[in-house]
Amino acid sequence: HATYLINLGATDPELYDKSVAALRNTMAAAQAIAAEGVVFHLGSHLGRGLDAALPQVAEALTSVLETCDPASHTQLVIENSAGAGGTMGVGLDEIELILDALGRPPRVGVCLDTCHLWASGVDVSDPGRVDALMAEVDERFGLHRLVCLHVNDAAVALGSNRDRHAEVGKGVIGKGLGAILGHPAVQDMAAIMETPGDDEDVPYTRGMRALRRIHKAGVQARSTERAGA
DSSP states (O other): OOOTTOOTTOSSHHHHHHHHHHHHHHHHHHHHTTOSEEEEOOOBOTTSOHHHHHHHHHHHHHHHHHTSOTTOOOEEEEEOOOOGGGBSOOSHHHHHHHHHHHTOOTTEEEEEEHHHHHHTTOOTTOHHHHHHHHHHHHHHTOGGGEEEEEOOEESSOTTOOOOOEEOTTSSSSGGGGHHHHTOGGGTTSEEEOOSOOSOSSSTTHHHHHHHHHHHHHHHHHHHHHHHHO
């Protein structure tokens, strides 16, 4: 994951240049260790709107891609945002605009964060809404570009546009995460928790166990749905 300080929508030339350099350096390090991808946030358009910031975002990402080693398969992976503070990439439509501005290069993928989806108004605990989400992903830029999930519970209300993660199973989504974890499109996909770990002696143990239980229940629920269809 690239540093959160990157802002490709910065209006300060020095901050913009540092942001591009930081993303370029992170990609270089990732390629050196043969990482599959670098997940990053686009940053904020600072109230100007995405259309105004889009040219400089596209220029930044193009310049990073141009410095990549052609022999490497490390991808740039755009993460959706929760929508606070004029952040870019809130909805799939915004991610599609950015991909179009880049010419849809194969080396650019997408990561969906469950907490960010929830905060931006997408009810990931509703199987029907998750089905619609995956159909929209496929229609807008293809399921093949969805390469990673960030699986986080939420400490905020649906549609609050606030980025507040909660330990898996202890937030407002809770067991409802099974609706997205059980979807057939994500079964072979990397799924990463971004929480502090609520057990200092053995961090992440409870969260991982909860995640496995929720995933198993979600897969079983999907199987039951298909059998009854």
